[in-house]
Amino acid sequence: MSAQAVLTAVRARHRYVRYYVLALILLVTAVNLGDRANLSIAGAPLAKELGLGSVQMGYVFSAFAWAYVIGQLPGGWLLDRFSSIKVYGAALFLWSFFTFLQGYVDLLSTASAVAALFALRFLVGLVEAPIYPANNYIVAAWFPLKERGLATSIFSSAQYVAVVLFVPLMGALSHALSWHWVFWFMGGFGMLLAVFWLVVMRAPDRHSRVSPEELAYLRENGAMIDIEANKRNKSANAHATAAPAGSLLVLMKSRMMAGIYLGQYCITALQYFFITWFPIYLVKGRGMDLLQVGFVAALPAICGFVGSVLGGVISDRVLKRGGTVTMARKIPFISGMLLASLLVLCNFTDSTAVIVALMSLALFGKGLAQIGLAVVVDTSPPEIVGLATGLFGVAGNIAGIVTPIAIGYLLALTHSFTGAMYFVGAHAMIGALAYLLVVGKLRRLELPLAQRKATTGGAG
Numbered sequence: 001m002s003a004q005a006v007l008t009a010v011r012a013r014h015r016y017v018r019y020y021v022l023a024l025i026l027l028v029t030a031v032n033l034g035d036r037a038n039l040s041i042a043g044a045p046l047a048k049e050l051g052l053g054s055v056q057m058g059y060v061f062s063a064f065a066w067a068y069v070i071g072q073l074p075g076g077w078l079l080d081r082f083s084s085i086k087v088y089g090a091a092l093f094l095w096s097f098f099t100f101l102q103g104y105v106d107l108l109s110t111a112s113a114v115a116a117l118f119a120l121r122f123l124v125g126l127v128e129a130p131i132y133p134a135n136n137y138i139v140a141a142w143f144p145l146k147e148r149g150l151a152t153s154i155f156s157s158a159q160y161v162a163v164v165l166f167v168p169l170m171g172a173l174s175h176a177l178s179w180h181w182v183f184w185f186m187g188g189f190g191m192l193l194a195v196f197w198l199v200v201m202r203a204p205d206r207h208s209r210v211s212p213e214e215l216a217y218l219r220e221n222g223a224m225i226d227i228e229a230n231k232r233n234k235s236a237n238a239h240a241t242a243a244p245a246g247s248l249l250v251l252m253k254s255r256m257m258a259g260i261y262l263g264q265y266c267i268t269a270l271q272y273f274f275i276t277w278f279p280i281y282l283v284k285g286r287g288m289d290l291l292q293v294g295f296v297a298a299l300p301a302i303c304g305f306v307g308s309v310l311g312g313v314i315s316d317r318v319l320k321r322g323g324t325v326t327m328a329r330k331i332p333f334i335s336g337m338l339l340a341s342l343l344v345l346c347n348f349t350d351s352t353a354v355i356v357a358l359m360s361l362a363l364f365g366k367g368l369a370q371i372g373l374a375v376v377v378d379t380s381p382p383e384i385v386g387l388a389t390g391l392f393g394v395a396g397n398i399a400g401i402v403t404p405i406a407i408g409y410l411l412a413l414t415h416s417f418t419g420a421m422y423f424v425g426a427h428a429m430i431g432a433l434a435y436l437l438v439v440g441k442l443r444r445l446e447l448p449l450a451q452r453k454a455t456t457g458g459a460g
Contacts, residue, residue: 017210018142018218021201022151025135028092028197029158031190032131034166035099035124036064037275038186041170042179049106049179050113058408061276063118064125065400068393071129075390079130084137085201087130093194095127100187103180132373133389140377140385142204144218146319149328152374153312157367160308163301167279247384250447251391256379257445259438261395263333264372266431268396270340272403273424274300274363281417303360307367311336315371326442329375330435332368337432339365344425347418362428369431372396381447399427 039046039061047057078087102120105113135155143151166186173181204210204218251257311332318328343362346355372392380388403424410419 017214018151018204020209021138021142022154024197024201025138025155026158026161028088028193029131029135029155030161030165031092031096031186031193032128033158033162033275034170035095035128035186035190037162037167037279038099038170038182039102039121040276040279041167042174042182045174045179046106050110050117054411055405055408056114057280058405060114060118060121061272061404061408062401063121064128065272065397065404067122067125068129068397068400071126075130075133075393077387077390079133079137079390084134085203086198088134088138089194089198089201091127091130091134092197093191095124096187096190096194098123098127098187099183099190101183103183103187106180129390129393132393133385136373136377136385136389139373142218146316148377149315149319149371149374150309150312152377153308153315153367153370156370156373157305157308160301160303160305160363160367163274164298164305167301168298247381247387247447248391250381250445251384251388254445256439256442257388257391259434259440260372260375260379261392262434262438263337263431264392264396265399266427266434267337267340267366267369267372269399269403269427270362270366270424272400273407273420276404277407277417277420278359281420299356300359300363304363304367307336307364308370309367311368311371312374314368315374324442325378329371329378329442330439333371333375333435334369334432336365336368336370337428337435340369341365341425341428341432343428344421347421365428375442379442379444381445384447 047053075087098120102117105117105120107113108116136152139148139151139155170182170186173185202208204215314332315328318331319325340362342365343358346358349355349358373389376389376392377385406423407420410423411417413419
């Protein structure tokens with residue numbers, strides 16, 4: 001092979017480094033979601049050992065979301081000021097460490113064990129808060145606008161990848177060994193992955209494997225390559241300060257953003273049902289054991305993954321064919337949420353096969369609708385992407401507080417999952433209506449001139 005041919009082959013390999021970056025983001029985010037879901041796998045034997053009822057389990061499930069909501073705006077501020085990659089790596093190591101410690105809560109007395117479990121779940125939620133805003137930052141830097149919908153859908157599909165990769169494994173560990181191993185395995189794996197992340201991850205303009213051709217392609221097609229460099233420049237200027245109060249007001253006064261945040265609240269209600277009560281529904285409501293649950297839950301998750309990728313493909317295809325951003329983002333969200341509402345039909349069948357089919361269809365629809373993070377990047381001022389995504393996370397994860405507790409009380413009152421299905425299905429329908437009737441035309445918001453100058457250290 002000639003020297004020129006070798007050079008051409010090397011450049012070809014280095015032309016798509018962004019997809020290797022996306023694969024790593026997908027894996028780390030799958031660990032993130034796996035650590036949220038691990039309590040649902042360990043929940044039944046853990047609750048039996050510690051003597052917890054459904055209401056108590058609802059509050060323990062919600063501990064993560066309380067902290068996640070509290071941490072969203074501070075997490076967004078951190079990401080607007082400091083390196084997304086470093087914040088991400090530190091967060092991954094810390095939440096994995098707190099996950100690992102959950103395997104030891106039974107060494108305490110019952111009351112202390114419950115308190116320790118709540119506290120550790122709270123700490124996991126607090127430390128995980130910056131992760132989705134960081135994903136947004138990294139994808140915005142590495143992907144041009146016409147590829148961003150698919151890239152966002154792929155990392156958003158991590159919740160389904162987590163179910164396919166980790167839930168069967170966690171179920172097998174809990175069934176064969178004990179519930180403790182669910183936390184020990186996930187925590188240990190996450191800490192090792194954090195070290196790998198910090199060693200290999202860089203911004204596009206600092207990554208040794210990115211070719212000049214790929215960098216030029218990204219820059220010319222709307223990738224926000226300079227987003228990290230701007231933060232480095234702000235850190236170098238002592239007088240450069242953020243303007244979170246004024247920026248927050250811009251976001252909160254927008255009807256469009258209100259509809260986007262309501263949609264995220266509704267889709268997150270579905271997510272928290274599936275990562276908290278769904279495995280317990282299969283165990284207590286449908287009589288399965290944990291080993292069966294691990295594999296039965298994989299089929300709906302695969303459908304969710306397919307839906308999530310397809311939603312991104314549809315969105316990007318609409319844009320590439322000349323459609324508006326509004327059409328590209330609304331079509332998959334509205335149609336997906338309408339499909340997700342069909343899970344209420346589980347109340348009218350006793351067939352396990354039909355239930356799995358309906359859940360698969362619901363998760364496929366939820367996957368289609370998993371386009372909200374791309375919408376935030378499309379609509380928020382570039383200077384405050386982290387803050388806007390943080391508020392997006394607050395709106396969504398309020399559902400993470402409400403949903404587990406509400407379902408816990410519904411179970412305590414009715415001793416049935418029927419009400420829970422209506423509760424979750426109603427959220428899917430409201431989410432579709434929010435995008436249909438409230439959001440309106442998608443457009444990029446702008447900060448007032450004073451706020452723009454403040455975020456750029458006075459530059460005009």
